[in-house]
Each structure stands twice: as structure tokens, then as C-alpha cells.
Amino acid sequence: MSKVKLPDEKGRFGIFGGKFVPETLMSALDELEKAYLKAKGDRAFQKELNYYLRQYAGRPTPLYLAQRLTKKLGGAKIYLKREDLAHTGAHKINNTLGQVLLAKRMGKKRIIAETGAGQHGVATATAAAMFGLRCEVYMGEEDIKRQAINVYRMQLLGTKVIPVSSGGKTLKDAINETIRDWVTNVRTTHYVLGSVVGPHPYPMMVRDFQSVIGKEAKRQILKAEGKLPDYLIACVGGGSNSIGLFHPFYQDNVKFIGVEAGGLGLRSKKHAASLMAGSIGVLHGSKSYLLQDKDGQIMTTHSVSAGLDYPGVGPEHSFYKETGRAQYVSITDKEALKAFQLTSELEGMIPALEPAHAIAYVMKLAPKLSRRKIIIICLSGRGDKDAEVVSQNIKG
Amino acid sequence: MNRIGERFEELGKKGEKAFIAFITAGDPDLATTRSLVLELERRGVDIIELGVPFSDSLADGPTIQAASERALKNKVSLKDVLALVKDLRRETEIPLALLTYYNPVYKCGLERFVKEAVEGGVDGVIVPDLPPEEGKELKDFAQKMGLDTIFLVAPTSTPERIKLVARYSSGFIYYVSLTGVTGVREELAETIKPTINRIRRSTGKPIAVGFGISKPAQVREIASFADGVIVGSAIVRKVEENLGRKGLVREVGKFVEDLLSGIRDSE
Numbered sequence: 001m002s003k004v005k006l007p008d009e010k011g012r013f014g015i016f017g018g019k020f021v022p023e024t025l026m027s028a029l030d031e032l033e034k035a036y037l038k039a040k041g042d043r044a045f046q047k048e049l050n051y052y053l054r055q056y057a058g059r060p061t062p063l064y065l066a067q068r069l070t071k072k073l074g075g076a077k078i079y080l081k082r083e084d085l086a087h088t089g090a091h092k093i094n095n096t097l098g099q100v101l102l103a104k105r106m107g108k109k110r111i112i113a114e115t116g117a118g119q120h121g122v123a124t125a126t127a128a129a130m131f132g133l134r135c136e137v138y139m140g141e142e143d144i145k146r147q148a149i150n151v152y153r154m155q156l157l158g159t160k161v162i163p164v165s166s167g168g169k170t171l172k173d174a175i176n177e178t179i180r181d182w183v184t185n186v187r188t189t190h191y192v193l194g195s196v197v198g199p200h201p202y203p204m205m206v207r208d209f210q211s212v213i214g215k216e217a218k219r220q221i222l223k224a225e226g227k228l229p230d231y232l233i234a235c236v237g238g239g240s241n242s243i244g245l246f247h248p249f250y251q252d253n254v255k256f257i258g259v260e261a262g263g264l265g266l267r268s269k270k271h272a273a274s275l276m277a278g279s280i281g282v283l284h285g286s287k288s289y290l291l292q293d294k295d296g297q298i299m300t301t302h303s304v305s306a307g308l309d310y311p312g313v314g315p316e317h318s319f320y321k322e323t324g325r326a327q328y329v330s331i332t333d334k335e336a337l338k339a340f341q342l343t344s345e346l347e348g349m350i351p352a353l354e355p356a357h358a359i360a361y362v363m364k365l366a367p368k369l370s371r372r373k374i375i376i377i378c379l380s381g382r383g384d385k386d387a388e389v390v391s392q393n394i395k396g
Numbered sequence: 397m398n399r400i401g402e403r404f405e406e407l408g409k410k411g412e413k414a415f416i417a418f419i420t421a422g423d424p425d426l427a428t429t430r431s432l433v434l435e436l437e438r439r440g441v442d443i444i445e446l447g448v449p450f451s452d453s454l455a456d457g458p459t460i461q462a463a464s465e466r467a468l469k470n471k472v473s474l475k476d477v478l479a480l481v482k483d484l485r486r487e488t489e490i491p492l493a494l495l496t497y498y499n500p501v502y503k504c505g506l507e508r509f510v511k512e513a514v515e516g517g518v519d520g521v522i523v524p525d526l527p528p529e530e531g532k533e534l535k536d537f538a539q540k541m542g543l544d545t546i547f548l549v550a551p552t553s554t555p556e557r558i559k560l561v562a563r564y565s566s567g568f569i570y571y572v573s574l575t576g577v578t579g580v581r582e583e584l585a586e587t588i589k590p591t592i593n594r595i596r597r598s599t600g601k602p603i604a605v606g607f608g609i610s611k612p613a614q615v616r617e618i619a620s621f622a623d624g625v626i627v628g629s630a631i632v633r634k635v636e637e638n639l640g641r642k643g644l645v646r647e648v649g650k651f652v653e654d655l656l657s658g659i660r661d662s663e
Binding site for chain 2 (some may be wrong): 010018020021022023024025026028166167172176179183184185186187279281282283284285287292294295296297298
């Protein structure tokens with residue numbers, strides 16, 4: 001297979017991606033891209049980042065054979081890539097360590113970020129505390145309510161959490177507000193975007209930082225099984241844990257399945273499945289699939305999982321969809337909650353509601369596959385933060 | 397040349413500067429917007445920017461965001477704004493530009509949007525989240541059909557970027573006076589004048605300054621060196637203050653006339 005450069009010089013993945021931002025940010029994006037590419041090629045930077053990933057974040061994370069889940073489903077062998085065991089309890093730290101280290105190199109004094117579930121906010125607050133940079137995180141009022149513990153964690157880490165009251169008061173609105181802050185303070189501030197969305201170079205840079213997931217998984221599965229897996233399965237909101245797992249296998253004969261939040265069902269219109277049910281448009285700086293009405297207004301979304309509750313998706317996923325490289329499916333709130341319970345009971349690990357969507361899909365797929373097949377699921381985070389939401393939903 | 401270029405030319409001959417007013421279309425409803433356009437023209441406004449409401453107006457501060465939300469409550473869409481302009485053209489020849497985020501235009505289809513805009517009597521389009529790098533397709537359609545594309549220069553734009561924006565812009569160049577979102581500011585940056593002079597070295601096209609301007613004295617100051625002054629949030633705030641009152645249109649008109657006194661005095 002010929003080597004494809006993704007993205008191209010303009011930050012495009014096929015027709016997707018690009019830089020749709022106010023002029024004020026254009027120079028900053030150029031500066032960021034240059035600084036990032038320089039750091040990427042700089043062995044000292046990579047060495048430093050690897051040091052923190054290992055000694056501070058606890059990498060590599062294990063690739064765990066979920067024996068009881070495998071047995072229960074009675075089909076393919078299921079491995080879990082244990083990002084829940086990374087410091088702060090999710091894959092988000094891979095990206096924030098990279099970006100905050102880069103921001104420090106660029107001489108930025110202040111860090112800002114958006115957060116949905118609060119996982120990216122906590123991971124940013126953590127990296128900022130460790131590197132001694134001032135940090136402010138924007139979070140929708142709706143998310144502040146359902147993820148109160150993460151708000152408190154950020155505050156403990158010395159970060160100021162700024163409530164966002166516009167729109168649906170969730171992740172999308174938090175991103176708008178963070179971009180507005182960045183437009184205002186662009187000279188001194190670095191915006192640590194938490195997913196593979198936004199204008200170039202973010203989708204590329206965040207993917208590269210998250211690719212540590214897939215690189216490790218590849219090494220680990222070859223060691224454990226002597227061959228590559230048949231399926232990689234991960235949840236997709238913005239899409240960073242999934243791209244992180246998928247991308248290093250791009251040239252390999254391995255199937256990718258991205259699982260979107262089906263909410264109350266695709267027909268209910270209360271969901272967050274942009275790839276399954278959306279159309280192409282421009283949001284938050286890049287061209288990609290998104291949930292919009294006929295006039296091009298962005299729709300409010302719903303998912304039981306705050307981290308998937310986003311009307312857009314990273315441009316690289318849109319490209320994978322268009323080219324058929326990945327398949328996308330959706331899982332409802334109910335199915336995710338069931339998987340959440342099953343994984344807790346069978347494997348003694350409480351998954352976050354986001355990866356519970358991926359597990360729920362595997363519950364459907366694995367029984368149909370032979371025992372010789374291998375599935376890797378990205379268990380992108382742990383579910384302590386979701387305990388309250390889950391108990392309310394199960395009661396209700 | 398369309399109405400925008402002609403207006404700058406006329407003003408230039410008289411040694412005057414353009415006063416450009418922004419209002420959000422459909423705030424609080426389309427009938428009010430219609431009356432406001434005619435009122436603003438009567439009060440001496442040269443060019444009107446009509447904001448197309450958008451759910452995610454990330455270049456706007458709280459005032460224009462709120463206006464956008466009011467308009468969206470009435471489900472005002474790009475199509476409605478185009479119809480409003482078409483209707484207004486039976487009564488007025490004032491230059492009209494649409495200020496819209498990119499997604500509604502993209503969703504409509506670039507070629508179709510340009511065609512319908514021109515047929516309806518729109519003179520120019522400003523897309524705050526569309527830099528020249530992403531705007532070639534829209535610019536090419538617009539150029540072919542005679543719609544001005546007004547791109548923006550920011551305080552952070554490098555000399556190379558200023559040249560690029562100048563090359564892509566027609567009608568005028570929009571200089572964003574500050575690093576930030578739209579909204580009223582107490583003080584204007586001292587860097588505006590030298591930057592305008594720098595932009596002039598790259599282009600002969602008219603340059604208008606917007607963002608943060610709200611007082612007659614500020615209007616006068618900007619008009620002393622730029623070709624046009626754009627006031628948005630301050631006018632939208634006046635609309636907001638008078639919501640539900642019968643005198644809304646007249647109050648906004650009076651406020652704008654006051655701002656204009658600054659510019660006409662200075663000549």
C-alpha cells in the first residue's frame with residue numbers, strides 16, 4: 001500500500017479538515033504548526049515527553065485479555081487497552097502532556113482548554129500544574145452538573161473552571177467559549193484542544209500524541225498473540241482515543257470500528273452520531289461530518305455520556321468513513337449502560353460511559369465471530385466519574 | 397463595480413468617510429430589521445451589514461450572541477435574510493452586505509448562495525470564520541457574479557497575510573481593531589492607525605475598521621485615517637435596550653445619528 005500523507009500541507013484529510021477560523025488566529029495556528037513539527041523531529045522533545053509518559057502517566061498501559069467477558073460472549077477473543085489506568089484515569093493525559101510541554105517550549109504563560117465530561121479538563125489541569133503554568137478550563141453548565149467530581153478535581157489542581165451558559169451548555173458551547181478566549185489572548189495563551197477536532201494542526205497533533213495507544217497495542221498484541229488483531233473498536237465523540245488506537249494500524253489489514261453515541265436512538269434525533277446521521281459542514285475550524293439542520297444551524301445533541309455529547313467529529317474520521325477505511329456504528333444510552341454494568345461485574349473494572357459504548361458494540365459482534373478472531377477495545381477511561389449518572393439512570 | 401464600491405467612490409470624491417452599521421437580521425424579528433434598515437438609511441448610514449444568525453458565533457461577544465439567539469428563536473435562517481433583502485430592494489438602494497458564518501453558506505451551496513444573494517440585491521459578503529486559504533471557491537463564484545467578498549485583517553496578521561487578504565477582498569477590507577471578539581470597548585488600541593497605514597502600502601482598496609467602536613469620538617478618530625467605520629455591538633445593544641418598546645426603531649435611529657455626527661463633523 002502506498003504511503004498516504006494525512007493530512008496534506010493544508011491540513012486536509014481528503015476534502016475534510018482545513019482551517020476555518022477568524023483571521024486573528026491564523027498566525028497563531030501557523031506558529032503552532034511550525035513549533036509542533038519542529039518538536040516532533042526533535043529527539044530531546046520526544047525523550048522528555050516519553051519520560052513523562054512513562055514516569056508520570058504510567059505508560060505503557062496494559063493490554064489486558066478480558067477472559068470472563070470473552071467467555072461470556074462466547075466468540076472472539078477480547079483484549080482491553082487499559083487507558084483507564086493512565087494517570088488521571090483516561091487517555092486524555094497523552095495529549096495534554098504533549099501539548100503543555102509544547103506550550104512551555106513556545107514560551108506561553110497560560111493554558112486554556114474546553115472540557116465535556118471533565119476528563120480532558122482534569123488532564124489539562126494536571127499537566128499545567130506539573131509544568132507550572134496557569135490554567136483555565138471552560139465547561140458547559142449542564143456538564144458541570146453531571147460531572148461535579150471532575151469540577152472539584154480541577155479546582156484541587158489549581159485550575160479555574162469557567163461555567164459556559166450559552167447554547168446547550170455542553171461541550172460544543174465550551175469549545176466556542178474557549179476559542180473566544182483564545183482569539184482575545186492568543187499572544188500569551190496556548191489552547192490545549194482535547195480531541196482530534198478543530199483547525200489544522202490540531203487534528204494531526206492530537207492524533208500524533210494519542211497514537212501512543214495504538215503503537216503500544218500493536219507491540220503488545222504481537223507479543224501476546226504473535227499476530228495483529230482482526231478488529232480495533234473504540235468509541236467516537238470527537239474521536240481522539242479511537243484515532244489514537246486506529247492510526248498506527250492504518251496500513252495494516254485490521255478492521256476499524258468506531259462507535260458513536262446513539263442516545264435515545266437515531267430516529268429520536270436525541271443522539272450524537274455525527275458520522276451515522278450527520279452531513280458535511282464546518283464547525284470549530286474544520287470541515288467534517290456534523291449534526292445540523294437544513295439551514296446549517298448546529299443541532300444540540302444528547303448522550304448519557306458527556307464525553308460523546310458533541311455534534312461534530314474529527315476530520316480524519318470523516319475521511320475514514322468516506323474512503324471506507326473504518327466502519328461506524330451507534331449504540332444507545334441503554335445499551336451502553338448495560339455494558340457498563342456487565343464489564344464492572346465480569347471484569348472488576350468500572351469503565352467510563354464513553355468506552356462502555358464500544359464494549360456494548362462488542363457484545364453484539366463478538367458472539368458472531370470465531371474464537372480465533374481477536375478484538376482490541378480501547379477502554380479509554382475509568383467510570384468513577386459516571387457512578388452518579390449511572391445510578392440515576394438505572395433507577396429511572 | 398457594485399453599490400459598495402460606488403458608495404466608497406462617491407464618498408471619496410466628497411472627502412467623506414463611510415459609516416457602516418451592523419445589525420443582526422431577525423433581532424427581534426424580520427419586520428423590525430426591515431424598518432431598521434430604512435431608518436438607518438434615513439439617518440445617513442452609508443452601508444449596512446446584516447448579520448445572519450448562527451448557533452455558534454465564535455467570533456462574537458455576548459451582545460451579538462444574544463441577538464443571534466433572539467433571531468434563532470424565531471427560526472430566522474439565511475433564506476429568510478435573503479428574502480428580506482429582496483423585499484428591501486423595492487424601497488432602497490443602500491449598499492447591503494451579509495455577515496454570515498461559513499456553515500449556513502456551505503450548507504446552502506456556495507454557487508447557489510452567491511446566485512441567490514446577487515439576484516436578491518446583496519452587494520457583499522463577510523464570513524468571519526473563512527480566511528483566504530479556505531475562501532477561494534466562494535471568492536471565485538462571487539467574483540464571477542459580481543458579489544463583493546470582504547475578508548478581514550487582524551492585529552496579528554503578518555505582512556504576507558495582509559497582502560493575501562488584500563488580494564482576496566473586494567468592496568473593502570475589514571480591519572479588526574483588536575485581538576478579541578466583537579463587543580463595546582472603553583478604549584481603542586493605539587496600534588490601529590499605524591496598522592492601517594501599513595495595510596495601505598499593500599493595497600489601494602478602501603479599508604474600514606470595526607470591533608469595539610461605540611462612541612461618536614471613537615468614530616471621529618477612526619474616520620480621521622480609515623475609509624470607513626463599522627459599528628455593530630453598540631447598535632445591537634441599543635436594539636436590546638429597547639426590546640418590546642414601540643419606539644425601538646426611532647431610538648436606534650437617534651443613537652446612530654449621534655454616532656454619525658462625529659464622522660460628518662470631522663470633514
